[in-house]
Amino acid sequence: DAKTTQPPSMDCAEGRAANLPCNHSTISGNEYVYWYRQIHSQGPQYIIHGLKNNETNEMASLIITEDRKSSTLILPHATLRDTAVYYCIVRPAEYGNKLVFGAGTILRVKS
Amino acid sequence: SAVISQKPSRDICQRGTSLTIQCQVDSQVTMMFWYRQQPGQSLTLIATANQGSEATYESGFVIDKFPISRPNLTFSTLTVSNMSPEDSSIYLCSAKDLAKNIQYFGAGTRLSVL
Numbered sequence: 680d681a682k683t684t685q686p687p688s689m690d691c692a693e694g695r696a697a698n699l700p701c702n703h704s705t706i707s708g709n710e711y712v713y714w715y716r717q718i719h720s721q722g723p724q725y726i727i728h729g730l731k732n733n734e735t736n737e738m739a740s741l742i743i744t745e746d747r748k749s750s751t752l753i754l755p756h757a758t759l760r761d762t763a764v765y766y767c768i769v770r771p772a773e774y775g776n777k778l779v780f781g782a783g784t785i786l787r788v789k790s
Numbered sequence: 791s792a793v794i795s796q797k798p799s800r801d802i803c804q805r806g807t808s809l810t811i812q813c814q815v816d817s818q819v820t821m822m823f824w825y826r827q828q829p830g831q832s833l834t835l836i837a838t839a840n841q842g843s844e845a846t847y848e849s850g851f852v853i854d855k856f857p858i859s860r861p862n863l864t865f866s867t868l869t870v871s872n873m874s875p876e877d878s879s880i881y882l883c884s885a886k887d888l889a890k891n892i893q894y895f896g897a898g899t900r901l902s903v904l
Contacts, residue, residue, distance in 0.1 A: 720898050722794075722866075722895035728892070777886075777893070780825075780833040781832060782832050783832060
C-alpha cells in the first residue's frame with residue numbers, strides 16, 4: 680500500500696475551515712484515499728473517501744489533485760468537537776485489503 | 791453504517807490471566823479485523839478474523855497470544871492470553887462493509903494489566 684505523509688499537528692479557529700493536507704505521491708491507480716478521525720478515547724470514525732474525483736458529504740469535502748499525489752480534507756466550519764487525530768490512508772479497493780494507520784494529524788480547534 | 795458493539799468496554803486484569811473480548815456487528819459484513827492501540831500510539835492491525843477458519847495474523851502477532859474466533863458473519867472474539875503489563879492497550883474491533891467499501895470501528899476495549 681502507498682505511504683502517506685501528514686503534518687503532525689495543526690490548529691484551527693472555531694468557525695473557520697480546517698484544511699488538512701495529505702501527501703501520497705506513490706499512490707497507484709487502483710488505490711482509494713480514505714480519511715478517518717479519532718476523537719479522544721473513541722474508536723476511529725469514517726469521514727470520507729475518494730478515488731480521483733472530489734467528494735463531499737455531510738461531514739467534509741475531499742479534494743484530490745489531478746495527479747492524485749496529494750489530497751486535502753476540508754471541514755468547512757470547524758467546531759471544538761472536531762478536535763481529533765485525523766488519519767489519511769490509501770488502500771486498494773479489492774476485497775481483502777485492510778486499513779493501515781499512520782501517525783495522523785492532531786487537529787486542535789480553538790475558540 | 792454498521793454498528794459495532796464491543797464488550798467489555800474496559801477491564802483491569804492480573805498478570806498471567808487471559809481476557810476474551812467480544813465483538814458484535816449489527817449487519818452482515820464481509821470482513822472483520824482486530825487492532826491494538828498502545829498508549830499514545832496509532833492503531834496496529836493484529837489480524838483479520840476469517841469466518842469458520844483460522845485468523846490471518848500480521849507480522850509480530852501470533853495465534854497463541856491472540857487467539858481469534860469468528861463463528862459467523864457478525865460475531866468475533868479476541869483473547870489476550872497470559873497477559874503482561876505490556877499488553878495494556880485499547881483493542882478495537884473493525885468490520886468492512888463491502889457494498890460501501892468502508893471499514894467501521896467499535897468503541898474499543900480499554901485493557902489495563904497489573
